[in-house]
Amino acid sequence: MPKCVQTLTTVARTLPSNAYTTLHANKTLAVHSTPQDLTYAQRNMLDSALRVDQAGEIAANYIYKGQLAVLRHDKKVGHLIQEMWDQEKKHLAVMDKLQVQHNVRPTVLSEVAKVAGFSLGAVTAFMGKEAAMACTEAVETVIGEHYDDQMKELDSFQTSHPSVPLLKSVIREFRDDELDHLDIAVVNFSQRAPAHALLSSVVGGGCKVAIELCKRF
Amino acid sequence: MSTASSTRLLKLALPLVRTHGFTREALSRSVLALPAGEVHTEPLSDTAVSALFGNGDTARRTLIDAWMKDGLRHMALVPGVERHAQSSISLDSATATAKKASIRDVLRARLEYNEPVLPHLPEAFALLASPRSGIPPLDPTQAIKHTARVADEACYITGDKSLQLDWYTKRISLAAIYAASELHQLTSPHTAYAFLDSLLETSSTLKSTLSEVGLYSDYVFKSWKGIIKSSGILL
Numbered sequence: 101m102p103k104c105v106q107t108l109t110t111v112a113r114t115l116p117s118n119a120y121t122t123l124h125a126n127k128t129l130a131v132h133s134t135p136q137d138l139t140y141a142q143r144n145m146l147d148s149a150l151r152v153d154q155a156g157e158i159a160a161n162y163i164y165k166g167q168l169a170v171l172r173h174d175k176k177v178g179h180l181i182q183e184m185w186d187q188e189k190k191h192l193a194v195m196d197k198l199q200v201q202h203n204v205r206p207t208v209l210s211e212v213a214k215v216a217g218f219s220l221g222a223v224t225a226f227m228g229k230e231a232a233m234a235c236t237e238a239v240e241t242v243i244g245e246h247y248d249d250q251m252k253e254l255d256s257f258q259t260s261h262p263s264v265p266l267l268k269s270v271i272r273e274f275r276d277d278e279l280d281h282l283d284i285a286v287v288n289f290s291q292r293a294p295a296h297a298l299l300s301s302v303v304g305g306g307c308k309v310a311i312e313l314c315k316r317f
Numbered sequence: 318m319s320t321a322s323s324t325r326l327l328k329l330a331l332p333l334v335r336t337h338g339f340t341r342e343a344l345s346r347s348v349l350a351l352p353a354g355e356v357h358t359e360p361l362s363d364t365a366v367s368a369l370f371g372n373g374d375t376a377r378r379t380l381i382d383a384w385m386k387d388g389l390r391h392m393a394l395v396p397g398v399e400r401h402a403q404s405s406i407s408l409d410s411a412t413a414t415a416k417k418a419s420i421r422d423v424l425r426a427r428l429e430y431n432e433p434v435l436p437h438l439p440e441a442f443a444l445l446a447s448p449r450s451g452i453p454p455l456d457p458t459q460a461i462k463h464t465a466r467v468a469d470e471a472c473y474i475t476g477d478k479s480l481q482l483d484w485y486t487k488r489i490s491l492a493a494i495y496a497a498s499e500l501h502q503l504t505s506p507h508t509a510y511a512f513l514d515s516l517l518e519t520s521s522t523l524k525s526t527l528s529e530v531g532l533y534s535d536y537v538f539k540s541w542k543g544i545i546k547s548s549g550i551l552l
Binding site: 158196199200203205206208210211 | 469473476477478480481482484485
């Protein structure tokens, strides 16, 4: 049942990330090589951006995994969380390919991200459905803004390499997916969570700290 | 302008390392190899070398750095590599070659690149290991960076797909293997390749043993879980 919903939501459009997820498109320059004409600062920016994105997708996967461990049998939000998790799994698979393509060092904190993500998901799910949705709302708000900032930074790149426009469109697609998750959370009463403002600011603040840490390490 | 000309001269100085070593003289004589019309009749003056490449040993460090970067490019020239890190031509040449280049092939190519300048390498490594300020007495960071770059390049051009912590373990083990082989090469150039092969062999045996141990532990854990569940201790 949840898989049917997922199929309906992802196959209907032609997505930029299909370049990485379909088998036939795998041998073009845009998905196989990295630009060599970037300045030192631009290369660093690309490295830290992809490192953070990959770490963020790992954490997001584990947040949903943690939430689902508690709310698996909940008829109302169980399948929604599964659906969002399936989308995050695809995001992570694409980010893994981007990391290899652009030869980016992954974060050393990946195991920390897994434990922290799972704990955050499970703890908020224990607090109730609304708190779980409030956690999703807070996380996706920060991630959506973060992807938005990255697109602005990528606009400054002066390169003719085809991987950069593709990367921008993939980030745009992921940002939209994350904002869809945010909408789902709000529609499912995230703002009725106990101490919503406090919970949002703690989770959102934690995400921002994690982003800064993963950029560097 | 100065950066462009120094990069060009550095390129011309690289073949001179075989005869002149990693010296300021190799840099000063690079202008003699310029194409007709631009060629100089005299080597560059010491002041010009300092202005272009840095004072004293800094110029030599610049030359060593350029030589090492060229070594990375040399690795990517092995037939059958998955990616060419330093250029955008990648797919046609890689797919045209039936046999894919392995990590062993590219590391061997890097050791081969050392061969013509082998007598000058100990001095070059000694210079890299001597700190600019005098404290601490030995600075291993440049040597670590050098082997890490070689390992990273080897992984990248052979299309390694390691993720997360595997990315680090793969590169650290390859850097250690390459460092040991390079040190071996300095004292015994002819046996270095066999030494590299044996280290890579040991490393892959160790890896498969570890994964088998992991798999076995997983089975043991799952069996105990099943036994405990069926005995009714938990629920």
